[in-house]
Amino acid sequence: MISNRKEEHIRIAENEKVESEHNFWDDIKIIHRAMPEVNFDEIDLSVDFLGKKIGAPMIISSMTGGVEVAKKINRNLAAAAEKFNIPMGVGSMRAAVEKKELADSFSVINDFNIPVRFANIGAPQLIDQAKPAFRDADIDYVMDLIHADFLIIHFNFLQEMIQPEGDRNGKGVKKRVSEIASSYPVIVKETGNGFSREDALELKDAGVRAIDVGGLGGTSFAAIEYYRALKANDEEKANSGLSFWNWGIPSPAAIKYCDVGIPVIGSGGLRTGLDLAKALMLGAVAGGFARTLLRSADDSQESIFKRVSFILRDLKIAMFLTGQTRPYGLRRVKYFVLEPLRSWMEAV
Amino acid sequence: MISNRKEEHIRIAENEKVESEHNFWDDIKIIHRAMPEVNFDEIDLSVDFLGKKIGAPMIISSMTGGVEVAKKINRNLAAAAEKFNIPMGVGSMRAAVEKKELADSFSVINDFNIPVRFANIGAPQLIDQAKPAFRDADIDYVMDLIHADFLIIHFNFLQEMIQPEGDRNGKGVKKRVSEIASSYPVIVKETGNGFSREDALELKDAGVRAIDVGGLGGTSFAAIEYYRALKANDEEKANSGLSFWNWGIPSPAAIKYCDVGIPVIGSGGLRTGLDLAKALMLGAVAGGFARTLLRSADDSQESIFKRVSFILRDLKIAMFLTGQTRPYGLRRVKYFVLEPLRSWMEAV
Amino acid sequence: MISNRKEEHIRIAENEKVESEHNFWDDIKIIHRAMPEVNFDEIDLSVDFLGKKIGAPMIISSMTGGVEVAKKINRNLAAAAEKFNIPMGVGSMRAAVEKKELADSFSVINDFNIPVRFANIGAPQLIDQAKPAFRDADIDYVMDLIHADFLIIHFNFLQEMIQPEGDRNGKGVKKRVSEIASSYPVIVKETGNGFSREDALELKDAGVRAIDVGGLGGTSFAAIEYYRALKANDEEKANSGLSFWNWGIPSPAAIKYCDVGIPVIGSGGLRTGLDLAKALMLGAVAGGFARTLLRSADDSQESIFKRVSFILRDLKIAMFLTGQTRPYGLRRVKYFVLEPLRSWMEAV
Amino acid sequence: MISNRKEEHIRIAENEKVESEHNFWDDIKIIHRAMPEVNFDEIDLSVDFLGKKIGAPMIISSMTGGVEVAKKINRNLAAAAEKFNIPMGVGSMRAAVEKKELADSFSVINDFNIPVRFANIGAPQLIDQAKPAFRDADIDYVMDLIHADFLIIHFNFLQEMIQPEGDRNGKGVKKRVSEIASSYPVIVKETGNGFSREDALELKDAGVRAIDVGGLGGTSFAAIEYYRALKANDEEKANSGLSFWNWGIPSPAAIKYCDVGIPVIGSGGLRTGLDLAKALMLGAVAGGFARTLLRSADDSQESIFKRVSFILRDLKIAMFLTGQTRPYGLRRVKYFVLEPLRSWMEAV
Ligand SMILES: Cc1cc2nc3c(=O)[nH]c(=O)nc-3n(C[C@H](O)[C@H](O)[C@H](O)COP(=O)(O)O)c2cc1C
Numbered sequence A, B, C, D: 001m002i003s004n005r006k007e008e009h010i011r012i013a014e015n016e017k018v019e020s021e022h023n024f025w026d027d028i029k030i031i032h033r034a035m036p037e038v039n040f041d042e043i044d045l046s047v048d049f050l051g052k053k054i055g056a057p058m059i060i061s062s063m064t065g066g067v068e069v070a071k072k073i074n075r076n077l078a079a080a081a082e083k084f085n086i087p088m089g090v091g092s093m094r095a096a097v098e099k100k101e102l103a104d105s106f107s108v109i110n111d112f113n114i115p116v117r118f119a120n121i122g123a124p125q126l127i128d129q130a131k132p133a134f135r136d137a138d139i140d141y142v143m144d145l146i147h148a149d150f151l152i153i154h155f156n157f158l159q160e161m162i163q164p165e166g167d168r169n170g171k172g173v174k175k176r177v178s179e180i181a182s183s184y185p186v187i188v189k190e191t192g193n194g195f196s197r198e199d200a201l202e203l204k205d206a207g208v209r210a211i212d213v214g215g216l217g218g219t220s221f222a223a224i225e226y227y228r229a230l231k232a233n234d235e236e237k238a239n240s241g242l243s244f245w246n247w248g249i250p251s252p253a254a255i256k257y258c259d260v261g262i263p264v265i266g267s268g269g270l271r272t273g274l275d276l277a278k279a280l281m282l283g284a285v286a287g288g289f290a291r292t293l294l295r296s297a298d299d300s301q302e303s304i305f306k307r308v309s310f311i312l313r314d315l316k317i318a319m320f321l322t323g324q325t326r327p328y329g330l331r332r333v334k335y336f337v338l339e340p341l342r343s344w345m346e347a348v
């Protein structure tokens, strides 16, 4: 069941139109510097990321595991994470807990020298649902399985509402996050709908180390689940998938909303290094890419190497053309925001 | 004549493009809560509606009666109203008064246990037109016919202007509404063009219990009558139908305009439970659905049950994702408004 | 030459896409009144127009004359002007002066009882150009020819720039207008590009009785002349026609700009009685229709009667739905303005 | 290599869709004068341009040289510069320095009597890159080669990032510009991405005589290089070409940003004399045209004569219709700015 679902997610994300109707990164306009006084070859993308030095402020976002095809994808992604010395997450590890024989689709990344590894579990699974909640032992297991530096707890309650087997309880999540955050280094992450200012404040209170905004503008899980529901003749879920296709807080707005005094990772809809530069301008410590990497990782190691190198090259170009040699220098760059993103930014 | 017209309205509404050019519910943006701290299964949609407890803040809007096909539609709608314990209206009951043999296309709903029933007459028929005005006895008759809790007086002067047999006098309506409202529990309702602040203040003065805004954004009766006029080779009416296709006050703006101290029902262009959630956020006590339900009700009981359950499910999802367990909690949720609706909201 | 040109204007206006890219009347939004308290049959469109009582605040704008086909068109327009008791203009009367045998294509309107008649000459012809300027005797002649109540002096300098045989001098026009206005009742009129505030102030100074704004949004003479130039293989003029296709001040903005203390006629792009209602809301004393009437007038008397009656009917509906029984009551009606017209309105 | 590239640039600019997604000149709206009180034939386009009297405030922007086809193009452009008495630039003269046998593709313009001649070298070539930097002797050579009045130093760092053989160092450019500007009359120019306020201030400090903004809105060199990369199967560059297709500061905004007390030339995306009028309204001393002239110049002398005369005619029409007889009078004309340009203008 899980593994089937995992494969479907991948195939739909690769082949269908699953994006939200507007990509809000396009609403950010940057003031170009014609005379940048920078040597492109001196641009150094390395940054300090949550205490670790990494090659670039780019993260390979949590995507897969728990199914045969995931092994290849995770291996290729891990090879890229090693090559470019950037952090990487794996997909939700519930599958690994439930079926230990699937564990190697995650642990395959252990063959690579990755600077920061993120284990991944879902917030809904922290509390009792149809199935019993994740226990501390389970967390230990998933952390160990990939020698994780951080535990990502992903929030995907919209997806739960649209997928057939979805968890329906959100009560008690905050308390449990708080408990876990006192024993493990936790990062919270949305999966395409973003966090509000209120969410951010409560999660900071709960002791999380960072927030990965996972905002609206790129992959829509309502869309992905819509396609699954269609195939399964589940009219109810397909209907909700359409209704909530564009639900959520645009990624750039979410970065602003989450500016509450802990590090913020910008993600959701990043396509290029230019989008990534915009996330960094807004104050993100790094930007996370998911679907933009998927097809390349599924294709070959060479292909994902190219994809990541293109992204980093475009980031460098954006830095070059704004006169910056270090990523966090982008925070000083002038930009402004057009509608509809402007209204979102002002709504906090 | 009437019955022919009634059937045409249904067929056109089912089969033609009869919506206004923009649905303004799309201009409302909601701030998502990633960590809602709500158990979906504890969400309780029941509300107090004008003194009665109902299953959800959703109304089956007045649509039909007075023609054979209406009987089936009203029966199915009534079955849904019973099943989901929600209020229901029938279409304009002039037909029942004029031809008593058509009465059962309305009274068919008496077979069902419906929490709140709305009788329905047109404001233009309250005064003398080509035909004599509705008398108190007529009102008694229609109220009794369906054991109505409220009398809806609908305002549809634009439609009157476009339909061949339209009533042309609006003078004296206010006084007559006032008289009737002193003897009967009256709700006023537009049919797709909304009420202005001035209308709302005058109607409150006249003693009505609630206002159902019936605003612009969904079914356009200018459009429906345009198609009828085309068919009838009535160039004059067809011409006016085109001119006034998009006339009126958008439903969400009308909710704001009608916020004058009596309950407001949000309607006009509601397609999903997400739209309904927006109406409730703006302060409506319930939202009314018409054309969205029509085809399902005409199809089968199973079909309309599904349709209503989908709407309520989407409402629940919107509540869940904004951290609310009770419908009126939605009034605390953060949202904002984009153009062109923003200008409409500011124009009051 | 002239008569050929006149015929071409008509054929192009009837058959080609000659409108500017945006019709700004659509940017005006009106607040509907659901309970208008008006009897449609008591709506009285008659108004006082520059001292004369007329049947409705609608003008048949200056269009044609000086060519065979014009006779039929002017006859049909005049029949409509008589029937609906509304003012009417004829096209530029230079042709009548130059070739007296063409005079009856104008004077044909004398067979009809028209409340207000406008003679028409071009501002560029008031001063010496390639041809000598219009003399007082010429003005006397054209006024007498159609028993005119007012002399319209039309401003069309953009058209002059695009048409092959265009006049190129604008210097001295103001002085000559001033002289003429001291002997004749003069109305100035643009032909699709509107008047600015500065123009309006100077023309008021010059003693004109009223300004007919003839703004951007409907027929574009740059467009019409573009098609003529294309046909004539005149690349230079065709090029300018494209460049200036959308040049000018939108009609509704021009009404505001021209609000300098003399009566303003709203025209340019009026399609329906709803557009006309908007012009009246903005303060115009009447609205002028040109191209909207052309094809009907060229077709038959029956056809133009219908067209005018439809326009007046829609005006009445707009009045009815905003609670007005008299045209100038529309000035009290609430409306607001969307972009891009909003910026134009604020630019005065 | 260079010559191949030069030819490719021309062919791509002539045949492919190489413009940025929006032309911002369209966002500027001008207030028309219906009664301009100007004699078209008295309009005098001549202006003082950096100390020299020229026939019109129009510049033939730097485009080509260093390849066979350039000779014909430059000869035709030079003939037009002579005929209309307007300044002219040639393309980057690196080619002439590296291969003296190509020099006549530039010096061909010496056969014509041109009021102002611009030599042209690239800012990146002022410092050591893969190849050694331009020396003073090289500058002397290129100035002499075409008897140049000014040395244009063009900034094109985005293009360098996208083209295969691109220079990557921007450090030291400012110092070198400053040195050169103390010995030669220097104008700086962008090639489609504009200058920021900061750039302008630094370049003024460096002693340049004028800034030619070369802003976003017309030819996109990211686009041109994208097509070249495609053809060369260079995925990396093609990818960056797409990412940065619309990068830069819109030309009209750049004119405002560069208003720092030295003359500003408006360029980038000018298509017609109407666009040129807008540049002059914003305060530019002249407007530069590149791609708009290319195909005509490549076609024939007759063709480029026509093209330039059309542009100047449209400029005159814009002046006529705003009541101006001299180009710099356009600075007094009323205009305003719509979105998205408005936000760009306010971002300085
Ligand atoms: C096929 C697929 C599977 C995903 N699985 C997970 C997951 O297991 N855990 C998680 O935190 N996010 C998951 N995500 C969400 C992504 O990490 C990311 O937040 C989201 O796709 C938005 O980013 P994008 O627009 O760059 O794709 C998945 C995304 C995709 C496309």
Ligand SMILES: Cc1cc2nc3c(=O)[nH]c(=O)nc-3n(C[C@H](O)[C@H](O)[C@H](O)COP(=O)(O)O)c2cc1C
Binding pocket: B009, B010, B013, B061, B062, B063, B064, B090, B091, B092, B120, B152, B154, B189, B190, B191, B192, B214, B217, B218, B219, B267, B268, B269, B270, B288, B289, B290, B291, B292, B294
């Ligand atoms: C076929 C049809 C018949 C209707 N008949 C009535 C009626 O008799 N009385 C009434 O008050 N409204 C009537 N309405 C109007 C609806 O109640 C509602 O106000 C309007 O359609 C806008 O809502 P919608 O966009 O959800 O369809 C009718 C609507 C439709 C589509």
Ligand SMILES: Cc1cc2nc3c(=O)[nH]c(=O)nc-3n(C[C@H](O)[C@H](O)[C@H](O)COP(=O)(O)O)c2cc1C
Binding pocket: C009, C010, C013, C061, C062, C063, C064, C090, C091, C092, C120, C152, C154, C189, C190, C191, C192, C214, C217, C218, C219, C267, C268, C269, C270, C288, C289, C290, C291, C292, C294
């Ligand atoms: C075929 C045609 C001929 C016209 N001839 C004249 C004319 O001779 N004199 C004049 O003042 N306006 C003339 N006009 C301009 C109109 O009176 C009017 O100002 C302009 O067309 C804009 O209005 P519209 O958008 O309603 O067409 C003419 C318009 C058309 C379409």
Ligand SMILES: Cc1cc2nc3c(=O)[nH]c(=O)nc-3n(C[C@H](O)[C@H](O)[C@H](O)COP(=O)(O)O)c2cc1C
Binding pocket: D009, D010, D013, D061, D062, D063, D064, D090, D091, D092, D120, D152, D154, D189, D190, D191, D192, D214, D217, D218, D219, D267, D268, D269, D270, D288, D289, D290, D291, D292, D294
């Ligand atoms: C084919 C081509 C070659 C060009 N070569 C040069 C050049 O060598 N030096 C330079 O300063 N600009 C060069 N440019 C840039 C133009 O001068 C101009 O800045 C740019 O094209 C934007 O203007 P446009 O939108 O009018 O084309 C070139 C442009 C084109 C189309």
